[in-house]
Amino acid sequence: MTAPSTAPAPPSRGGRWIQQWDPEDETFWKETGEKVARRNLLFSVLSEHIGFSIWTMWSVLVLFMGPEYGLTPADKFLLTSMVTLVGAVVRVPYTFAVAIFGGRNWTIVSAALLLVPTVAAFTVMEPGTSFNTFLLVGLLAGIGGGNFASSMTNINAFFPLRKKGWALGLNAGGGNIGVPVLQLAGLAVIGASGGPRVLLGIYIPFIVVAAVLAALFMDNIENVKNDTGAAKDAAKDAHTWIMSFLYIGTFGSFIGYSFAFGQVLTNQFGRTPLEAAYVTFIGPLLGSLIRPFGGWLADKYGGAKITLYNYVGMGVATAVLIAASMEKSLALFTVAFVVLFVLTGLGNGSTYKMIPGIFQTKAVAKGLEGEAAAAYGRRLSGASMGLIGAVGALGGVGINLAFRQSFLSYGSGTGAFVAFLAFYAACFVVTWAVYLRRSASRSQATSSASEAKPQLSYAEV
Known part of the structure; x- marks a missing residue:
C-alpha cells in the first residue's frame, strides 16, 4: 500500500478522520500535508494556551488573597504545589486519550473541561472560604496542565522529523505563553x-471559543488511534526516563518558577501584589517566546548539544540568584530570574526536539528504513512525550515545595536556589554522559565496528 502523494488524505469516516498520513513523503507534504498540519497546529496552540492559563491561574489568584483570606505564605506555596502536582499527573491519561479518542476529539473535550475549574474558582473566591475549599478547587485547575501532553502527542504525528523541533517548539511555546498572558490579565x-472574579470571568467565553474552533477545524489521524500499547513500550525504554529527568530541569523549572516568582517577590522582597505583577509576567513571556527558537537551534545543531550548553547557562544564572538573594539586591535578583526563565524556555525546546530524534536513531539501529523507521519513531516518541511531560511537570511541584521549606527554615528562597543549582549540575552530567560522551568515544573506534549491527549515536538528536 502506498501513501497518497498528490491529493488530500481522505477522511475514513465521519468526524474529520484522516485515513492515511505520511509527512515524510515530500510530495505529499508539499501538496497536502503541510497545510493540514499547520491548521491543526494553530488550533492546538489555542486550546493548549488556554489550558496553561487555567492551570497557572492560582499563581495570580494567590496575589489577590490578602490578609483577609487568612492564608500564610506556606499555605500559598502548598496550594500552588498541589495544583502543579495534579497538572503533572493528568498528563499521563491525557496522552492515552489521543490514541483512544483521536487528537481533534480529545482537544474538544479537554478544552471544554476547563470550564469546571474556572467556574468553581469563580464561585468560591471570597474571604471566609476555608483553605481546604481553596485547595480542592485548586486541584481541579490542574486538569489544564494535561492539555500540553495530549496536544504535543497529537502534533508530533502531523509533522515530519525534520520539522518536529520547530513545530513542537511552536506548539509548546504557544501553550506556555498562556502563563504570562494570564499574569498580564491579572x-x-x-x-x-x-x-479575582473579574479575571476568571474573562476566561469563560474564551474556553468555549477554543472548544468550538477545535471541533470546526481540527482533524484526527486514523493510524494514531487504538495504539495505547505504545505508551507501555515507551515506559519500558530507559531513554523515556532519562529525558524525563532532563525535562524536570527545564520545564519543571519553567512551570515551578511561574507559580513561585510572584510569591518570592512579595515574601522575600516585600513587594505588593501590584508591584510583583508588574514583573512576574516578563520571565514566562520571554521563556515561552524563545521555546520555538530552542527547537530550531536543536534542529540545526543537535538537541543534546544545545541542552548541554543550556544547563551551563542555567547554573550560572542560579548562582547569580543565590548571590543576589544573599545581598538582598532586588534589581539583580529580578534580572537573573528573568534570564533563568529564558534559559528554561530554550531548554524546553531543545529537550523536546531530542525525543523524536532518539527514537528515530533507535529505529535505524534496529535496521529499519524509510517509512518503517519513521513510523517506529513517531509511535514511541509520541507516547513518550506524555510521560516525559508528566514527570517533567513534577519538577514544578518540587520547586514550590522547596521554596516553602526554604521560607519556613530560613525566611528566604536562598536555600531552595542552592538545591536547584545542584540539580542543574546533575542534569549537565547526565546529558553529557548519555548523549554526547558515547559519540566522542565511538569516533575513536576501529573500522571493524562498521561490520557490526548499526550503532547508536545520539549527538545529533
Missing part, C-alpha cells in the same frame, strides 16, 4: 482595582 485587573 495585572490589568489588579491595576483597575478589580477582583
Whole structure:
C-alpha cells in the first residue's frame, strides 16, 4: 500500500478522520500535508494556551488573597504545589486519550473541561472560604496542565522529523505563553482595582471559543488511534526516563518558577501584589517566546548539544540568584530570574526536539528504513512525550515545595536556589554522559565496528 502523494488524505469516516498520513513523503507534504498540519497546529496552540492559563491561574489568584483570606505564605506555596502536582499527573491519561479518542476529539473535550475549574474558582473566591475549599478547587485547575501532553502527542504525528523541533517548539511555546498572558490579565485587573472574579470571568467565553474552533477545524489521524500499547513500550525504554529527568530541569523549572516568582517577590522582597505583577509576567513571556527558537537551534545543531550548553547557562544564572538573594539586591535578583526563565524556555525546546530524534536513531539501529523507521519513531516518541511531560511537570511541584521549606527554615528562597543549582549540575552530567560522551568515544573506534549491527549515536538528536 502506498501513501497518497498528490491529493488530500481522505477522511475514513465521519468526524474529520484522516485515513492515511505520511509527512515524510515530500510530495505529499508539499501538496497536502503541510497545510493540514499547520491548521491543526494553530488550533492546538489555542486550546493548549488556554489550558496553561487555567492551570497557572492560582499563581495570580494567590496575589489577590490578602490578609483577609487568612492564608500564610506556606499555605500559598502548598496550594500552588498541589495544583502543579495534579497538572503533572493528568498528563499521563491525557496522552492515552489521543490514541483512544483521536487528537481533534480529545482537544474538544479537554478544552471544554476547563470550564469546571474556572467556574468553581469563580464561585468560591471570597474571604471566609476555608483553605481546604481553596485547595480542592485548586486541584481541579490542574486538569489544564494535561492539555500540553495530549496536544504535543497529537502534533508530533502531523509533522515530519525534520520539522518536529520547530513545530513542537511552536506548539509548546504557544501553550506556555498562556502563563504570562494570564499574569498580564491579572495585572490589568489588579491595576483597575478589580477582583479575582473579574479575571476568571474573562476566561469563560474564551474556553468555549477554543472548544468550538477545535471541533470546526481540527482533524484526527486514523493510524494514531487504538495504539495505547505504545505508551507501555515507551515506559519500558530507559531513554523515556532519562529525558524525563532532563525535562524536570527545564520545564519543571519553567512551570515551578511561574507559580513561585510572584510569591518570592512579595515574601522575600516585600513587594505588593501590584508591584510583583508588574514583573512576574516578563520571565514566562520571554521563556515561552524563545521555546520555538530552542527547537530550531536543536534542529540545526543537535538537541543534546544545545541542552548541554543550556544547563551551563542555567547554573550560572542560579548562582547569580543565590548571590543576589544573599545581598538582598532586588534589581539583580529580578534580572537573573528573568534570564533563568529564558534559559528554561530554550531548554524546553531543545529537550523536546531530542525525543523524536532518539527514537528515530533507535529505529535505524534496529535496521529499519524509510517509512518503517519513521513510523517506529513517531509511535514511541509520541507516547513518550506524555510521560516525559508528566514527570517533567513534577519538577514544578518540587520547586514550590522547596521554596516553602526554604521560607519556613530560613525566611528566604536562598536555600531552595542552592538545591536547584545542584540539580542543574546533575542534569549537565547526565546529558553529557548519555548523549554526547558515547559519540566522542565511538569516533575513536576501529573500522571493524562498521561490520557490526548499526550503532547508536545520539549527538545529533
